[in-house]
Amino acid sequence: MARKILCVAEKPAIARAVATHLSGGAFQTHAIRGNQYVKNYEFDFNFGGAWGTCSVTMTSVVGHLTGLDFDRQYKGWMSCPPGSLFEAPVQETVDKDKLPIADNIRNQAKYSKALFIWTDCDREGEHIGSEVRNQAKAGNARIEVKRAKFSNTESAHVRRAALEPVNLDEYQASAVAARIELDLRIGAAFTRLQTLQLQTVVAALKEKVISYGKLSIMIDISKRINKLGSCQFPTLGFVVDRYLRVQNFKPETFWGIKVILSREGKKVNFLWKRVHLFDRAVVTMMLERCLLAKQARVTKVNQKPTSKWRPLPLTTVDLQMMGSRFLRLDSQTIMKVAEALYTKGFISYPRTETDQFDKGIDLKKLVEKQYPDSSWGQYARELIDGKFRTPRSGRHNDKAHPPIHPVSWVSPNQLNANEKKVYEFVVRRFLACCSDDAKGQSTEIEIQYGDEFFHTNGLIVLERNYLDVYVYDKWESSQQLPNFERGELFEPTEANIFDGKTTAPSYLTEPELIGLMDANGIGTDATMAEHIAKIKEREYVAINERGGGRSSVQEFIPTRLGVALVEGYDNVVEGLPNSVSLSKPFLRKEMELRMLEICSGTKTRQEVVQQSLDMYREVFIHTQRRINMLKAACRKYLVEETGS
Amino acid sequence: MTSPDQIAAQILSTTSLSVSQTWLNAFLSSSSTAQRNIPASALAKTAIFRLLASDIRESLSKHRSCVLPVDIHDPTVKERRLQGSIPVQVLDIEDIGTSLWSQIEAIERVERGEAIRGREIVRTIAVGEDAEALENNRANNNPANGAASASGNSGYGPHRLILQDAAGTMVMGVEMQRIDGIALEKLAIGAKLLLRNPSVARGMVLLSPGSVNLLGGKIEALNKRWREGRKARLLEKTAGVERE
Numbered sequence: 001m002a003r004k005i006l007c008v009a010e011k012p013a014i015a016r017a018v019a020t021h022l023s024g025g026a027f028q029t030h031a032i033r034g035n036q037y038v039k040n041y042e043f044d045f046n047f048g049g050a051w052g053t054c055s056v057t058m059t060s061v062v063g064h065l066t067g068l069d070f071d072r073q074y075k076g077w078m079s080c081p082p083g084s085l086f087e088a089p090v091q092e093t094v095d096k097d098k099l100p101i102a103d104n105i106r107n108q109a110k111y112s113k114a115l116f117i118w119t120d121c122d123r124e125g126e127h128i129g130s131e132v133r134n135q136a137k138a139g140n141a142r143i144e145v146k147r148a149k150f151s152n153t154e155s156a157h158v159r160r161a162a163l164e165p166v167n168l169d170e171y172q173a174s175a176v177a178a179r180i181e182l183d184l185r186i187g188a189a190f191t192r193l194q195t196l197q198l199q200t201v202v203a204a205l206k207e208k209v210i211s212y213g214k215l216s217i218m219i220d221i222s223k224r225i226n227k228l229g230s231c232q233f234p235t236l237g238f239v240v241d242r243y244l245r246v247q248n249f250k251p252e253t254f255w256g257i258k259v260i261l262s263r264e265g266k267k268v269n270f271l272w273k274r275v276h277l278f279d280r281a282v283v284t285m286m287l288e289r290c291l292l293a294k295q296a297r298v299t300k301v302n303q304k305p306t307s308k309w310r311p312l313p314l315t316t317v318d319l320q321m322m323g324s325r326f327l328r329l330d331s332q333t334i335m336k337v338a339e340a341l342y343t344k345g346f347i348s349y350p351r352t353e354t355d356q357f358d359k360g361i362d363l364k365k366l367v368e369k370q371y372p373d374s375s376w377g378q379y380a381r382e383l384i385d386g387k388f389r390t391p392r393s394g395r396h397n398d399k400a401h402p403p404i405h406p407v408s409w410v411s412p413n414q415l416n417a418n419e420k421k422v423y424e425f426v427v428r429r430f431l432a433c434c435s436d437d438a439k440g441q442s443t444e445i446e447i448q449y450g451d452e453f454f455h456t457n458g459l460i461v462l463e464r465n466y467l468d469v470y471v472y473d474k475w476e477s478s479q480q481l482p483n484f485e486r487g488e489l490f491e492p493t494e495a496n497i498f499d500g501k502t503t504a505p506s507y508l509t510e511p512e513l514i515g516l517m518d519a520n521g522i523g524t525d526a527t528m529a530e531h532i533a534k535i536k537e538r539e540y541v542a543i544n545e546r547g548g549g550r551s552s553v554q555e556f557i558p559t560r561l562g563v564a565l566v567e568g569y570d571n572v573v574e575g576l577p578n579s580v581s582l583s584k585p586f587l588r589k590e591m592e593l594r595m596l597e598i599c600s601g602t603k604t605r606q607e608v609v610q611q612s613l614d615m616y617r618e619v620f621i622h623t624q625r626r627i628n629m630l631k632a633a634c635r636k637y638l639v640e641e642t643g644s
Numbered sequence: 645m646t647s648p649d650q651i652a653a654q655i656l657s658t659t660s661l662s663v664s665q666t667w668l669n670a671f672l673s674s675s676s677t678a679q680r681n682i683p684a685s686a687l688a689k690t691a692i693f694r695l696l697a698s699d700i701r702e703s704l705s706k707h708r709s710c711v712l713p714v715d716i717h718d719p720t721v722k723e724r725r726l727q728g729s730i731p732v733q734v735l736d737i738e739d740i741g742t743s744l745w746s747q748i749e750a751i752e753r754v755e756r757g758e759a760i761r762g763r764e765i766v767r768t769i770a771v772g773e774d775a776e777a778l779e780n781n782r783a784n785n786n787p788a789n790g791a792a793s794a795s796g797n798s799g800y801g802p803h804r805l806i807l808q809d810a811a812g813t814m815v816m817g818v819e820m821q822r823i824d825g826i827a828l829e830k831l832a833i834g835a836k837l838l839l840r841n842p843s844v845a846r847g848m849v850l851l852s853p854g855s856v857n858l859l860g861g862k863i864e865a866l867n868k869r870w871r872e873g874r875k876a877r878l879l880e881k882t883a884g885v886e887r888e
Contacts, residue, residue: 241767252743252744252745254743275741277741277802278740279804282804284846285845451820451821451850519769580757
């Protein structure tokens with residue numbers, strides 16, 4: 001019997017990295033027919049246990065092997081009423097360009113005793129693993145199937161994963177299959193309905209625009225309406241919601257009282273406990289009562305040690321949020337760069353929800369690996385020499401991957417500019433996690449002046465600790481406060497009214513949008529960046545640069561089309577009890593919660609697909625019935641406003 | 645049989661309200677003969693219940709000792725103290741610690757059904773340090789604004805009330821210290837308050853737990869109209885850029 005093991009990774013680069021580690025660099029490379037990226041690497045490896053030393057063929061796929069689509073007779077746009085796509089039969093087939101890869105797996109499986117799956121360890125990877133398994137079984141029905149559990153491509157970690165195979169998680173694979181089917185059916189049904197119906201409006205617009213000599217714009221719009229995803233749409237909803245809040249905003253004047261005391265050559269500003277009020281007469285009366293009292297009394301002198309906490313271990317959402325804030329890269333770029341760093345074995349798997357380190361992980365060893373660095377090597381040394389602290393634990397654990405952390409040190413000149421930024425962030429964040437909190441002394445003075453209360457705060461930073469390496473956080477000492485004693489009376493130097501105006505919220509930024517998606521439970525951390533890129537690509541939103549230079553921020557502003565679609569769908573369900581708009585996160589959120597139920601085994605794929613389709617079908621029927629509202633919104637924003 | 649005086653005395657002793665003779669007589673004659681045998685205390689309870697739902701201009705005594713001075717809103721008077729207990733009813737309540745706009749947004753959230761459990765939408769999120777600051781030094785964070793509107797509830801005030809006495813004199817009241825029960829959702833229009841030796845400054849009655857006795861109640865018709873028209877009133881006020 002052949003003692004051969006077939007290993008399949010998710011990407012060619014991972015296949016190569018794993019082959020390198022398992023073979024110690026001694027492997028043979030064979031090209032496969034029909035695909036220039038995928039290679040077969042051959043070498044021997046001792047798996048121990050039942051398998052022992054075997055010859056290994058390590059190969060890969062390139063992401064998903066198969067796609068889901070409707071049967072031929074439903075593919076044409078006019079072939080059936082869009083609503084029937086909720087039930088129309090679907091088929092899973094190998095994508096045309098992936099056929100050579102599938103052939104390769106089937107062929108290799110014929111001569112192999114076992115299939116060892118090395119796809120990334122997350123839901124998507126589990127599903128890709130199941131696709132690989134199906135191909136391998138088609139080539140060799142008796143093949144044994146195992147799966148490697150790994151979260152980075154560092155050598156020792158990979159070798160250990162090779163010795164401790166686990167089983168494929170069928171639940172997770174089913175959850176992905178359910179999501180794929182739902183995305184196909186819901187997306188196709190709404191897209192067809194919307195496009196067929198809005199064509200008339202768009203046609204009207206086309207004529208209008210032609211008369212202004214800008215035909216190209218219109219053709220674009222009809223193309224853009226094309227696709228509607230059940231997750232991108234609520235993402236767009238957030239952008240539009242904020243945009244409308246900015247647009248509708250009305251500034252209002254407020255008034256407040258400020259009290260100033262000059263003492264020991266320092267000027268102390270006391271802030272009003274009420275901050276400010278929106279009634280001038282009331283504020284004036286309150287100030288007068290302060291002045292009548294003449295003297296203020298110190299009611300509180302609170303001196304206490306305070307600390308600024310070191311950050312939590314890094315999750316994907318945090319990497320994307322912090323990254324787009326501090327590194328000036330958009331979330332999709334950050335994820336691409338992080339993935340490259342992971343593939344090269346510099347950082348751990350960048351898709352994780354976990355913000356607590358497992359007790360088993362040797363953090364000190366990871367810190368030591370950073371010694372050679374010229375920027376933070378010294379800091380790493382100091383940690384090991386006594387300043388090391390066990391990281392804080394967050395509340396999330398996806399049970400699949402540790403928080404994102406550096407796996408090995410890499411010299412900066414081996415990285416490109418973006419890789420350098422992201423790697424530096426991951427390392428600094430990790431070292432910060434293993435450091436002590438910053439320590440300081442805070443002073444809070446509260447005074448009563450007439451009927452009103454005021455306070456002032458002072459801060460002295462005593463130990464910077466993690467702040468020395470985590471350059472992204474700021475915590476500065478304030479001006480030193482003069483001495484106050486509880487119960488003492490003093491006459492303030494000044495007490496005045498100030499005024500100001502409320503300001504509109506600002507347009508949504510990328511870190512905020514990621515935060516909102518996360519907080520509202522839509523999009524898994526892995527897919528958020530994709531959804532954001534999609535709504536940009538489809539020109540539902542545009543990017544606007546606020547401010548200039550280093551402090552500039554990118555903001556999302558919806559296009560007319562974006563506003564029209566959200567308003568249209570909101571109007572469609574307006575006044576209907578229990579029916580929520582597609583632009584709101586709830587439907588998607590429920591769907592994603594059900595995915596989790598599949599993963600935990602409490603619901604089957606069929607149940608979830610049926611339940612979710614029922615929810616969306618209801619909205620679909622309303623949309624069909626009240627399609628004129630959608631048309632009206634498009635006419636309002638795309639025809640009337642552009643014309644004038 | 646219970647005499648009107650007995651009932652009036654009962655009401656006075658439990659609520660400090662001096663009821664009007666005419667109103668009391670009307671109340672007693674409207675209660676059927678079957679109720680005649682009811683003990684005085686129970687009858688007084690019913691009377692108080694009706695009283696709290698009535699318009700005090702019709703139901704309470706207009707005696708000099710229980711109404712506001714007619715020049716109460718004189719803005720030239722820096723400070724004065726009124727003597728005794730003066731019953732008033734609430735005609736309007738506003739939160740002057742929260743901008744009109746955020747109050748409108750809060751109303752709209754409720755209109756869209758987002759106040760229902762499971763239908764809340766998180767609309768703002770603190771990014772980075774702001775979040776950290778909140779987490780780290782919650783105590784130092786003033787809850788005056790922002791936080792209030794997120795929940796869809798009204799803010800923390802202070803509240804500005806329009807109060808009316810039995811003679812129909814109206815005056816503005818300002819909540820100088822937090823008073824339990826004075827909040828947009830809790831205090832109905834037509835609710836009765838008892839002002840006890842309150843201070844008045846620049847024509848505004850200063851309200852504090854020590855100077856206010858909240859009796860409750862409401863005038864159903866006024867309350868309904870006020871609630872239905874609230875958003876429109878707020879919108880109208882924001883139309884002019886400043887509000888004063």
